[in-house]
Amino acid sequence: MDNNESEFEPKIVAFVCNWCTYAGADLTGTSRIKYATNVKIVRFPCTGRIDFMLLLKAFANGADGIIVSGCHPNDCHYTSGNFHARRRWIAFRHLLEIIGVDVRRIRFSWVSAAEGAKWGDLVNETVANIRELGPYTEYTKVAQYVEKEDNNE
């Protein structure tokens, strides 16, 4: 990344559930499917546990894109965690649209433990997508406002 400044390497954070997508991502590896290395996976017990604040914090700390993924509907290990999460995402996405956060940078998906190939594709697509959108400086600029002011003094 540092030796070739002309090319932008997106930083992607993936919030995934333990039971489906994390296992799916494991399968991608054991199936020897190659995919982009830009993604950092954070494992959660369930999509229902993925607080929207975590997404905001990821953006504030320099993530250019976010993947949120878990079990398909009706496949949740805890029966209804993903249903609750889906509702929260509907509301959250709508709020972000009103405020003007770039929702194109958040990719929601269902990836089951058997869909290793889908995970690889998902990451590749997201990276390509974010590469086109460029770095998300708009958000980090606001987040780092205080630090910058301190430096100026």
Added chain:
Amino acid sequence: MNKLEEKAVSLLQSGVKLILGYEKGDKGARPFFCHTPEDASKLIYDEHATTNLATYILKPELMGHDKVAVCATLRTLRAIAQLASENQIKEENLIVFTITEEGNGDVKEFSGIDEINSYLTDKELEVAQLYKELDEKLSGMSREEKWSFWVNEFSRCIKCYACRAACPLCYCTRCITDVNRPQWIDPWPSPMGNMEWQINRVMHMVGRCIGCGACTKACPVGIPIGYLSRKMLNDLSEEFGYIPGQAMKDGNSLSTFKPEDKENFIH
């Protein structure tokens, strides 16, 4: 003696220890705690009575073991209905009455929460003029413009938490902004902390906000914060199956779900 005063006196004589109402203030009506029949003459009720008294009925220091009566406006009634649906109200200690809209000052006492709910069914929740104007302004903006508009608006926030105090539905015993392990939200005014605080506030209000506008009115720097939760309330009503201004019967939007919720954004 007007009908409101008559009602207050009769309530106080029948064992009610406190009436939450309004008295004349410098800038219109202000909240008033009426403890004795002598004070009842100070009670007023007019279109300036905008403070949502439902915030007080959540205070344990007011709602002890004694009976409390509330002189409720339409906004207060909506808040009480919503709070009751969230099991936040001790119904046996609360008497709710309102002044009917017909204009002759008739007092209507509610027998219980069910009657309040049915009273609210034909009362449409209006959108304030300020929000309508803002809606028009924002609808013409690009995403980047919206972002800078809100960043700019929130940058004026002084984190006084008046919005939290004024909101009748903000009742967490420990607010997320006071949580410091980890420190989710900067408690001091900072552009991102202000933004995150408001996002949290709105997310906690999804399907619960009763659109009373108390937060906007309370904001000392005049940020139209109520717009966000008000807009969410209208926009998501169809999706989540509720009617703005009325309490949901089977749990709040985010504490329940439908298997057929929309999926068009999940790939």
